[in-house]
Amino acid sequence: MTTTTAPPPVTPGRLGTQTIPLPTGPEAPSHARRAAVAFLHRIWPSLDPGRRDDVLLIVSELVTNAVRYAPGPSTLTLTTAAGTLDIAVTDCSCAPPAPRAPDLTDGTGGMGLHIAEDLGARVFTEPLADGKCVHAAFNDA
Numbered sequence: 001m002t003t004t005t006a007p008p009p010v011t012p013g014r015l016g017t018q019t020i021p022l023p024t025g026p027e028a029p030s031h032a033r034r035a036a037v038a039f040l041h042r043i044w045p046s047l048d049p050g051r052r053d054d055v056l057l058i059v060s061e062l063v064t065n066a067v068r069y070a071p072g073p074s075t076l077t078l079t080t081a082a083g084t085l086d087i088a089v090t091d092c093s094c095a096p097p098a099p100r101a102p103d104l105t106d107g108t109g110g111m112g113l114h115i116a117e118d119l120g121a122r123v124f125t126e127p128l129a130d131g132k133c134v135h136a137a138f139n140d141a
Contacts, residue, residue, distance in 0.1 A: 004036045008102040017079040022063060024073060032063040032076045039078045058136045059086055061112030066091040070131065085138045135138040
């Protein structure tokens, strides 16, 4: 996957990481968004509100994909370091996400990875022995 738009500069105020275990049901995306708001408020309080909303949308989309396509637990890890913000969602499915044409009529999705890229994230999948980790990374370089 490639980013088609240039991301705005990302300059977090402090270095930090937080891993949040997520519930397995439909409440996982809202739980993840609340955790992300707290993390960003603590680590990066000067983040533009519009950009914060972009981050929360990407968190929701990645976590929703994990809940929908991976049976079992997932985690959200947020990391800021040296001008980067990495949103990482780990789940127990080894199948990598497959971008597909968005379904605008039946409501079956297909927009999450496209949304992340359109908002300036570099999306990539890290295979793990017991699943995968999907990253959406922002870099100011």
